[in-house]
Amino acid sequence: METLLQSCPIFTAKAPVRLGVDRQLSLSSFAVNKQRSCNVKLRAISRSSQDGSSSIEDIRKDGVLLGADTDESGSVVGFRLIPQSGDIDVSNSHDTITNGKEELIVDDDSVQTTSAEVTYNIVFVTSEAAPYSKTGGLGDVCGSLPIALAERGHRVMVVSPRYLNGGPADKKFAGAVDLDCRIKVSCSGGVQEVAFFHEYRAGVDWVFVDHPSYHRPGNPYGDAYGAFGDNQFRFTLLCHAACEAPLVLPLGGFTYGQNCLFLANDWHAGLVPVLLAAKYRPYGVYKDARSLVVIHNLAHQGVEPASTYSNFGLPPEWYGALGWVFPTWARTHALDTGEAVNILKGALVTADRILTVSEGYSWEITTPEGGNGLNELLTSRKIVVNGITNGIDLTEWNPSCDAHIPSHYSLEDLSGKIECKIALQKELGLPVRPDCPLIGFIGRLDYQKGIDIILSGTPDLLQDDVQFVMLGSGEKQYEDWMRATEATFKDKFRGWVGFNVPISHRITAGCDILLMPSRFEPCGLNQLYAMRYGTVPVVHATGGLGDTVKTFNPFADEGRGEGTGWAFKPLTRESMLDALRVAIETYRKHKSSWRGLMKRGMERDSSWNNAAVQYEQVFKWAFIDPPYVS
Numbered sequence: 133m134e135t136l137l138q139s140c141p142i143f144t145a146k147a148p149v150r151l152g153v154d155r156q157l158s159l160s161s162f163a164v165n166k167q168r169s170c171n172v173k174l175r176a177i178s179r180s181s182q183d184g185s186s187s188i189e190d191i192r193k194d195g196v197l198l199g200a201d202t203d204e205s206g207s208v209v210g211f212r213l214i215p216q217s218g219d220i221d222v223s224n225s226h227d228t229i230t231n232g233k234e235e236l237i238v239d240d241d242s243v244q245t246t247s248a249e250v251t252y253n254i255v256f257v258t259s260e261a262a263p264y265s266k267t268g269g270l271g272d273v274c275g276s277l278p279i280a281l282a283e284r285g286h287r288v289m290v291v292s293p294r295y296l297n298g299g300p301a302d303k304k305f306a307g308a309v310d311l312d313c314r315i316k317v318s319c320s321g322g323v324q325e326v327a328f329f330h331e332y333r334a335g336v337d338w339v340f341v342d343h344p345s346y347h348r349p350g351n352p353y354g355d356a357y358g359a360f361g362d363n364q365f366r367f368t369l370l371c372h373a374a375c376e377a378p379l380v381l382p383l384g385g386f387t388y389g390q391n392c393l394f395l396a397n398d399w400h401a402g403l404v405p406v407l408l409a410a411k412y413r414p415y416g417v418y419k420d421a422r423s424l425v426v427i428h429n430l431a432h433q434g435v436e437p438a439s440t441y442s443n444f445g446l447p448p449e450w451y452g453a454l455g456w457v458f459p460t461w462a463r464t465h466a467l468d469t470g471e472a473v474n475i476l477k478g479a480l481v482t483a484d485r486i487l488t489v490s491e492g493y494s495w496e497i498t499t500p501e502g503g504n505g506l507n508e509l510l511t512s513r514k515i516v517v518n519g520i521t522n523g524i525d526l527t528e529w530n531p532s533c534d535a536h537i538p539s540h541y542s543l544e545d546l547s548g549k550i551e552c553k554i555a556l557q558k559e560l561g562l563p564v565r566p567d568c569p570l571i572g573f574i575g576r577l578d579y580q581k582g583i584d585i586i587l588s589g590t591p592d593l594l595q596d597d598v599q600f601v602m603l604g605s606g607e608k609q610y611e612d613w614m615r616a617t618e619a620t621f622k623d624k625f626r627g628w629v630g631f632n633v634p635i636s637h638r639i640t641a642g643c644d645i646l647l648m649p650s651r652f653e654p655c656g657l658n659q660l661y662a663m664r665y666g667t668v669p670v671v672h673a674t675g676g677l678g679d680t681v682k683t684f685n686p687f688a689d690e691g692r693g694e695g696t697g698w699a700f701k702p703l704t705r706e707s708m709l710d711a712l713r714v715a716i717e718t719y720r721k722h723k724s725s726w727r728g729l730m731k732r733g734m735e736r737d738s739s740w741n742n743a744a745v746q747y748e749q750v751f752k753w754a755f756i757d758p759p760y761v762s
């Protein structure tokens with residue numbers, strides 16, 4: 133056996149181990165990494181064979197042995213082995229846990245390395261994932277981070293609803309096939325049957341939970357009449373289904389199994405850690421799994437009346453995990469006891485670790501101003517809270533090959549950017565004036581995004597010789613204001629009411645300045661897209677905006693200048709206008725400074741690989757500590 137294994141191809145550097153024909157192992161970098169992991173196990177066999185002990189059982193303990201491959205003579209030449217989550221890739225075994233105080237410091241080698249040192253079976257649970265569903269940044273992140281993690285060797289599944297609204301968007305789910313696997317979920321006083329659809333794309337298992345409540349006109353959360361009244365039910369169903377998926381779905385022939393890592397995104401997925409603790413672990417299931425809750429927006433917590441607790445399908449004694457009492461000032465009337473259930477609170481109590489999408493925001497949520505009532509709970513769990521700045525999808529957002537923009541450009545040749553500006557002015561019906569500063573805004577029209585500040589500052593801003601375009605939908609009062617402002621300032625202002633991804637790309641490419649006066653911003657993606665497109669951001673210095681946009685300093689770096697935009701503070705109409713005026717002045721009168729701003733923004737590393745390495749660090753910490761048990 134020893135001689136045979138040494139002579140077989142698995143011990144040569146270039147020849148691949150024979151892993152059988154399973155699809156996951158042959159299609160992605162996951163394959164490469166798992167292949168390496170298998171090599172580790174096989175070395176273990178050869179060692180134990182030397183001292184005469186049993187070999188196959190050793191492997192079984194560490195992974196799932198599907199069978200052995202033999203050559204024509206019947207000799208074993210390889211094993212079809214699925215390693216367990218948490219496998220160590222010895223090809224890359226230096227340690228990146230750099231700080232005992234658990235600060236996210238990752239050495240440069242790890243960032244440059246394309247495969248993870250330790251690989252996990254990861255299950256994202258999310259209410260949206262682009263390109264299948266997207267209403268904002270959550271969709272972007274859950275559409276691209278899983279791919280980055282899969283590329284680094286992890287086995288990754290994303291569980292999200294199969295939304296069908298009867299429109300053209302339904303085509304996005306056309307590639308997902310019915311897995312013919314039905315499960316029954318007990319919640320909301322009945323038993324619901326859900327189905328699973330699946331598409332394997334870009335190295336990731338995209339799993340769509342199917343139920344009639346996901347099939348209706350509108351977006352994932354509501355329609356023209358407001359939020360759907362049964363969202364608590366719809367996302368309870370998602371969480372139950374997501375907890376079953378790793379156990380029941382034989383993706384590529386085998387399940388993810390119990391030893392996996394759940395990433396529950398925002399309140400919609402918040403029941404996942406609660407279910408692990410209350411429904412599974414007491415019965416010996418998911419004993420070694422871990423869960424992370426990722427906060428993209430603390431302002432939305434999934435709060436409903438306390439009487440709805442019975443809808444969750446949780447044991448009565450777990451009420452305390454989700455129970456929530458509003459402070460007196462927030463109650464609606466004198467007899468209101470303020471009792472409610474809060475899904476995100478339940479997640480924050482039971483998750484093994486808590487992540488936010490920027491470092492700045494991870495601190496802000498522990499303060500009364502940024503904690504949305506959860507700051508004390510978050511402070512008590514501070515030791516497990518980390519912030520990792522989002523990356524962006526560098527394929528989708530790439531000015532040198534973006535399919536949505538009329539001309540392509542790069543750092544080396546910026547001429548296409550002016551063409552994008554001219555094309556945008558034409559498309560919007562604005563006067564075509566390449567020299568006129570063009571300012572853009574893209575985002576949801578709501579309180580978070582500081583629309584009220586834009587609204588109060590716009591009449592002053594438009595006194596200047598500038599053009600301003602806004603793309604967004606949301607609160608009706610702001611949509612109406614955009615229409616009215618366009619009617620008043622025909623040559624200067626355009627308000628595009630709606631959600632339109634191609635237009636968002638054209639605005640990002642065609643504008644000179646992107647405005648983001650967000651009241652709070654957990655990370656923000658538009659400023660990252662803008663910098664990549666040579667569009668200079670002017671932002672309120674909060675959360676991820678403060679972390680990612682550095683204010684221009686013309687004197688730094690021996691007069692060459694430093695910074696990628698302007699981050700103003702406090703959030704007032706005056707300070708926003710001041711920052712915009714400095715930006716406009718720099719654009720008009722200091723062309724070389726402007727080119728420096730564009731260049732530094734375009735050079736900024738916003739890759740997901742960078743963020744994925746930091747996620748891996750947190751995964752490691754999650755598995756070092758024991759899982760949450762009540």
Ligand SMILES: Nc1ncnc2c1ncn2[C@@H]1O[C@H](COP(=O)(O)OP(=O)(O)O[C@H]2O[C@H](CO)[C@@H](O)[C@H](O)[C@H]2O)[C@@H](O)[C@H]1O
Nearest residue numbers: 268269270428575604630631632633636653654655656657
């Ligand atoms: N009308 C429109 N038409 C087309 N596209 C539009 C659009 N309005 C918004 N978008 C797109 O939606 C995304 C918005 O992402 P953001 O991160 O800026 O904010 P959001 O508040 O949704 O995300 C939350 O989650 C993300 C992800 O973690 C955090 O970055 C953020 O701070 C947090 O509030 C961008 O891709 C943007 O282009």
